[in-house]
Amino acid sequence: MPAFNHVTLRTKRLLLRPFRETDAQAVFSMFTDHKFMEFVDSPPFGSVDEAHALVARDMKALASGERIRLGLERMGDGVLIGNCTLFNLDWNSKKAEIGYGLFGSEFGKGYMNEALASLLRYGFSVLDLNRIYAEIDPKNTNSAKSLDRIGFTKEGLLRENCIVNSVVSDSAIYGLLQSDWKNRDAIGVL
Numbered sequence: 001m002p003a004f005n006h007v008t009l010r011t012k013r014l015l016l017r018p019f020r021e022t023d024a025q026a027v028f029s030m031f032t033d034h035k036f037m038e039f040v041d042s043p044p045f046g047s048v049d050e051a052h053a054l055v056a057r058d059m060k061a062l063a064s065g066e067r068i069r070l071g072l073e074r075m076g077d078g079v080l081i082g083n084c085t086l087f088n089l090d091w092n093s094k095k096a097e098i099g100y101g102l103f104g105s106e107f108g109k110g111y112m113n114e115a116l117a118s119l120l121r122y123g124f125s126v127l128d129l130n131r132i133y134a135e136i137d138p139k140n141t142n143s144a145k146s147l148d149r150i151g152f153t154k155e156g157l158l159r160e161n162c163i164v165n166s167v168v169s170d171s172a173i174y175g176l177l178q179s180d181w182k183n184r185d186a187i188g189v190l
């Protein structure tokens with residue numbers, strides 16, 4: 001498995017890079033931001049210690065090649081505005097799941113589209129993944145739009161797939177194949 005701890009990706013406005021120990025306060029703010037957390041199936045962080053623990057876990061996971069979560073650092077001011085992740089990596093089937101989120105204050109500015117394009121390019125071109133998929137709450141219309149916009153296909157619905165705080169919800173499955181991605185790249189959509 002490759003190690004991911006030195007991976008950094010650049011877009012027009014963002015530097016995608018692993019979280020560092022010094023990001024703990026920003027990570028805490030992220031994981032307590034109401035809009036960021038709205039569809040996350042775990043409670044908001046209770047203290048900054050949980051952010052320190054997340055950064056430590058991420059460092060291990062990057063080094064072992066288990067998962068690649070990158071913080072989105074805005075290049076203009078160096079502020080962390082969100083993150084995106086490739087996880088559940090399955091090298092036999094050459095597939096991975098994608099996750100992402102922004103601070104609510106940063107919605108509607110096109111940042112995630114930039115970040116996802118860059119992470120997907122890395123996943124398909126560098127890691128040679130064949131399939132990248134997302135599982136989202138169908139009520140998460142912003143997330144569905146992000147996936148549609150970048151070329152994912154809605155493939156189906158897992159009925160009553162999640163129970164969070166006694167609330168039962170379905171999961172919509174979206175998939176993007178390397179061949180879909182290359183076709184979009186070839187016709188200049190990306």
Ligand SMILES: CC(C)(COP(=O)(O)OP(=O)(O)OC[C@H]1O[C@@H](n2cnc3c(N)ncnc32)[C@H](O)[C@@H]1OP(=O)(O)O)[C@@H](O)C(=O)NCCC(=O)NCCS
Pocket residue numbers: 035036037038039098099100101102103106107108109110111112113114134135136140142143145146
């Ligand atoms: C999912 C999520 C990242 C989508 O955020 P978003 O801001 O809608 O997505 P983008 O950053 O790509 O921005 C796209 C929007 O910015 C607009 N925009 C403004 N300036 C832009 C620019 N310079 N370039 C591109 N788009 C721009 C686009 O028109 C689009 O608006 P629209 O959706 O009204 O058409 C965000 O809602 C989120 O973080 N939610 C909480 C976490 C979450 O639910 N994650 C998914 C769980 S799997």
